[in-house]
Amino acid sequence: MDTQQNTALTRALAEVPGPLPTSGVIHITLPHTDRFTVVGNHLAQHPELSCTAVGIAVRIQSLPQGTEVSIKALTARCKEGEKRIAAALRELEAHGYLQRFRHRLPGKKVATRTLFCNQPAALVRLRGQTPAPVPVPAQPQAHAPESDSYSDVEPVPEPEQQPERQPKPEPKPEPAPLPPAPPVPAVLLPVASPPSPPPPPFVPPPTAPKPPRPPLPQPGALTPALDRAATALLSDLRRHAPQFTLSEGDIRQLVPPVATWLERDAHPDTIRRTLIDDLPQPLRHPVKLLKHRLTALLPPPLPGACDLAAPARPRTVATPFQTCDDCDRAFRSPAPGHCRDCRETREHRGEDVPAAA
Structure with missing residues (x-):
């Protein structure tokens, strides 16, 4: 009487379409309308991630943008300790779901930023298909205004006229140094590389060959x-x-x-x-x-009648009792004669004693 029965689940189970499985879990699936997070099976059924890592990944994925997800912040939200949460974060980082990097702030301060990707395999494929960026040409340096002529060769004078002495060209002013470019922030995504093959499947193909099927039973005589x-x-x-x-x-x-x-x-x-x-x-x-x-x-096969019978115990032959000829004492011996004490007494006296059986 102390066991609580969930009547709502019982009624929902009766409305599940189709035949129910004979063993294993029975799913009662109701559509979500609010407060839900889509989680892929590649994460929920990852063969190399622990259940703690999968749970931490789902918790991080369900949090809104800008939420603090450090080890201490997750420890305050979850029941696991700092060591388990730190190990789970390292697992997620090793499989590409999580990325942590240091970002330098103004005033020589450094902050740790965290990125979480719900499909790291799809992100790698997307980066492999993106064309390489076109290099930006360098800015043209400042120079003197161009002259009307497109050639630097002086004109050849006619033979009748003497060439006029050209004034010496003034030295061109050196271009002013360009201001230093602003620091480029660290690239958060993986560096684009040549198209890589698709990632291997999470479930490796079977390596051991399947054993051959046993032959069908055959009767002794098919009458x-x-x-x-x-x-x-x-x-x-x-x-x-x-x-x-x-x-x-x-x-x-x-x-x-x-x-x-x-x-x-x-x-x-x-x-x-x-x-x-x-x-x-x-x-x-x-x-x-x-x-x-x-x-x-x-x-x-059914055992026979002889197989069901209990095995016969070996018979033990008991030595019969005899009566001593001198003292009438009972003793065990296969043949009549004297007991042990009478034989020792006769031997001590020097009398003939018949050989003991």
Whole structure:
């Protein structure tokens, strides 16, 4: 009586469309209208990030712009300690979700700025597709006004006239030095590089080859009676489960393993329940499921009557009791004679003692 029942969840579970899974989590999905954050599965199901790092990333992504996300600020917001939060931030920084850099402020002050990207893989691809920036030409230096002539060669005088003495050109004034350019802030995004291949998938491809499937069970002798019974059982499955409407070719493949079950004294109702109970939803390959269950759930042969009998215990032969000829004392011996004390007494007296059995 002390267990609280959530009737709202119970009613919502009854309204979930489609068949419910037999195991695992059951999702009740309601659309958000306010106060929600979109999180990609590449972060929520990242195979190399810890659950603490994923939770810290979701917390940072849900905060508005300009919110303080230092280690001490996150410690005040979360239940984790500074060490766990610092380790989670290092994980996010190693996988490209987080970037921290130092920004110099006026007055020789330095502040740490934090960047958070919700899709680092997409950002890398976007930077790889962006064309390289065109270099800006340098500003032209100040120079003297150009003359009417476009050539620096003096004109050649005619032979009848003497060339007039040209005045010496005045030295050109040196250009005034340009003011120093303002400092360029540090680039926050990765430096553009040649187009790189797409990032590898988070889930690596399987390296080990799949083991071969075990062969279907075969009976010792496929008699006509076993063949008829197995064929009838397989043809009758569609009455109990319409998904198992098998073709004649499929039935001929499944007859030997079913005959093996019948040969091992399995009841037809037991075989039918084993094959059609607790089906996966949706069922895409009925024949493959039947082959798997007939092979993996094959019972062993029934033991014989001699195998069920308890093993006979070995008989122990007890040495019989004898009565001593001198003192009438009872003692154990395979043959009559004297007891140990009487034999020792006779030996002490020097009398003949018969050999002990």
